[in-house]
Amino acid sequence: MAAWLDEVISEDRLLLPGHAACAGCGPAINVRHLLDALATAEPERPIVLVIPASCWTIVAGVWPLNAFGVTVYLTPFASSAAEASGLAAGLRLRHADAQIVVWAGDGATVDIGFSGLSAAAERGEDLVYVLNDNEAYMNTGVQKSGATPEGAWTTTTPVGAPRRGLKKDVDRIMAAHGIPYVATLAAGSVPMLKDFRAKVARAAALRGFRFLHVLGSCPPGWKHPTGQTTEVTRLAVESRFFPLLEVDGGVWRITYQPRHPVPVEEFLAAQGRFAHLNAAEIAEIQRHLDERWERLSALAES
16 A cells, blocks of 8 residues: 555544545535534544435445545435434444434435434434535436525526525524524635534534534536635625524524625626526525525524
């Protein structure tokens, strides 16, 4: 084995370089910080990563190879929350302690796997469920999901008939389950990354069902250059397209207030999936985002 590879593998990395993610993959940045923050918060507690069908069943590696430095359990599309619940129960019976973490895409969360997700939350299962939100079914060719935003191009919502209706508000849905912790996270700048890691640490410190919603930019699906991933993510937060918030013990809080919010047009213009929109359609999206921000602000103030 090459000396440089020995050195890389010997390092304390929970996601090794050379994995199969696309260049500029936002979720690759996110999962690295997620795992590192979990390990930092509880260094003696092993992590078991449960991954349903997605890009990440490929990124994890073809057996017997594995890009992760943690135990990985791959599941069918619909059953990640149920199987994670079973793993947690089995480990409890063996008196073994581990942090069970689901890393699931938006299709496996807000659509196909939602019933299992809701049931696990209602039961109060002791696990961290992470929604890796790249806003479409990217692994199978960029088809629309319930998390695809208004106006976006996908292969099933083409330019002539783009996404109609609003993205599913999964954070308020999960908060309505009365679970201990719900948070949104994005790694678009240093302050946002600090917010990201603080929320992961908070989730690690709690027990019961915890839900983390992480925005993950996908260059092929969002149609932006691979070098612009963090900038596009930053614009998503600064335009209030993706507000950073948490619901801790039922208390809502906006954790990042853009000092000078940018128009959503700047975020949309950075991606080819919105290139077909006209001024009136962009103004309608801006109106919807402003209304949502007012609702979130009211929840936080109450």
